[in-house]
Amino acid sequence: MxxxxxxxxxxxxxxxxxxxxxxxxxxxxxxxxxxxxxxxxxxxxxxxxxxxxxxxxxxxxxxxxxxxxxxxxxxxxxxxxxxxxxxxxxxxxxxxxxxxxxxxxxxxxxxxxxxxxxxxxxxxxxxxxxxxxxxxxxxxxxxxxxxSLKAQEKRNAMPGAMRQFVRSLTQHDFFNRVGFSNTRFTHDQVAAQMVCLELAAGPVNVKNADLNRIYELHQDFDVNGPVAKAVRRTLGLLEEVFFDKTPELERYNAIALYCVFAELQRMYAIASIKPELRGWFLEFEARRRSQEELDEEHADTEWVTYKERISHSTDAQESIRFRMDFMLRHLLSKFPDLSLKDNQRGFTHIQKLAVFRRDNQVCQVKLKCEGIRVEWDNWHCDHRIAWSKGGATTVANGQVACPACNLAKGGD
Known part of the structure; x- marks a missing residue:
């Protein structure tokens, strides 16, 4: 020089x-x-x-x-x-x-x-x-x-392929649909967080120190590799679902939705529900707002917790995991017939949560009990129509069973 x-x-x-x-x-x-x-x-x-x-x-x-x-x-x-x-x-x-x-x-x-x-x-x-x-x-x-440079402004000046890849993601049409502006590279921040989540294959801390680390460790990031393709694929689904400006897509929603949509693409056969996903999200947000208008004494406790998770420490792994699980559970409750890609026998964690809450923790089989209330760590998620007889592994075909009733029912 x-x-x-x-x-x-x-x-x-x-x-x-x-x-x-x-x-x-x-x-x-x-x-x-x-x-x-x-x-x-x-x-x-x-x-x-x-x-x-x-x-x-x-x-x-x-x-x-x-x-x-x-x-x-x-x-x-x-x-x-x-x-x-x-x-x-x-x-x-x-x-x-x-x-x-x-x-x-x-x-x-x-x-x-x-x-x-x-x-x-x-x-x-x-x-x-x-x-x-x-x-x-x-x-x-x-x-x-x-x-007083902000952290993302500093990252945007770092050398390497990761910075270039994140910058390219901000040109994706999805970022034209979100409800937050690109003031001081906020879109870059969110795009970097999405890459960080994809590298971890799920919820993880996406704080500034974590983003700095991926910029430093992945200066030779493969922009045509599997992680890059997965990020683009999920952004493509988000763009397809949110086809116009959606003010409800706040920054914290963009991160949780990225996790939700990545999970949907990995695990579920979603072709039939794609046209309805935007409506589901808008209903979800409408319910959140109505719950926030209530005082804590009358509001649903889970919605109160959700409000806390979108208000504080939004970039922490625990917060992102809770928001992702909460959203997915509500989505599966709205689309109970949504099946897994390979119709595997075992229910996913989120499917189990949706069944557990829908059945109010009460055994539905009633072969050895009168419908007892079960605890989360002592119940079985049972197929109503046996998996061995063609029953799908879906929320609609799942039910709460106490261990005794599930054993009496026999294998499915």
Whole structure:
């Protein structure tokens, strides 16, 4: 890498028909504009008083004509351009500068002497030449050290195939349907969490430290490998089901739904219920809202717990597991005839939960009892129509059986 420090007058870098259009302030490792108006006003005041402004770092991309990516200093550069464009004024209580009034001034209404001073102020720009992508990202992270970059903004500047894969996922149409914006790379955060879940083949912690780890460990991630294909497949199902903007798709829902839909694709024959999945989810959300309107004394205890799990520690494995299981159980209750792909004999954990709750923990066989209440760790999930006689392993064909009654019934 070669560096070359140059003084660039503000008038030169701000002219809309000049170099300005060849400066990219938003390469994909950069964070979006986050400065407040007061921060921008303070920078302009700093320049008018001829105080020092920190160096900017630009990467030179090519010649004839030269083009640049801003590695560091994009917030300052955007603020300067915004002032020149008339996007904001100086504050009404701004103090005079060398005896000249600046309060409430735009760039156009500044006293001439101050406007000339502003235009001729030389920004310290360090030009980076002969650099590769990894060097630029490493420099960006070093320059941002100690600032208020969010965790995903830092990850977005990391080198490697995992970052590139996650970035590509945010272009998937599913992210155009969700109810949360991409402010400060939130879509990247959720996409990274989905990859983390797929790598673990189920619920796992998807906190910032966990995401950092997968970026570091999977710099050579195979974007055409089985994990990548599985992520795209589940996002494809989510896109198919949620065919238009769905405000109920909040961030916490996107993560739990990813787990639900991944499980559906792995285990169940879902072709017949695909058209109804969106309606199921909207009904689920409507019921959640109605439960939240009740006080805790009258609300269903499981819905109270669900509310807690979507309000606190939403990126923890325990929370994701609970939300996934809760959603799946409600889905299987709505579609009790949903069968497993290979119609295996054993019921899944979620199928058992749905049967257990539907039958109110009461034995339905009643060969050796009168319908006793069973505990979770001491009951059998029995096929109503025996599996050996063609009975499907579905919630509709399952029932609670106490051990004695199931033994008396014999094998199925």
């Amino acid at each position: 070669k560096t070359n420090k140059k003084p660039w007058p503000i008038g030169t870098v701000s002219h809309v028909n000049g170099i300005r259009k060849r400066i990219d302030t938003n390469p994909d490792f950069q964070r979006p504009a986050v400065w407040s108006t007061s921060q921008k006003q303070l920078l302009v005041d700093t320049i008018l008083r001829e105080y020092d402004v920190p160096k900017m770092y630009w990467r030179k991309l090519g010649t004839t004509p030269d083009r640049y990516d801003v590695v560091d200093g994009q917030q300052r550069l955007r603020a300067i351009w915004g002032f020149v464009d008339g996007d904001f004024k100086l504050p009404k209580d701004a103090e005079v500068v060398d005896g000249l009034v600046t309060a409430g001034c735009t760039y156009e209404t500044l006293p001439d002497d101050l406007r000339v001073r502003f235009d001729t102020y030389a920004l310290d720009v360090v030009i980076l030449e002969d650099t590769d992508e990894d060097e630029v990202r490493e420099m960006f992270l070093r320059l941002q050290n100690g600032t």
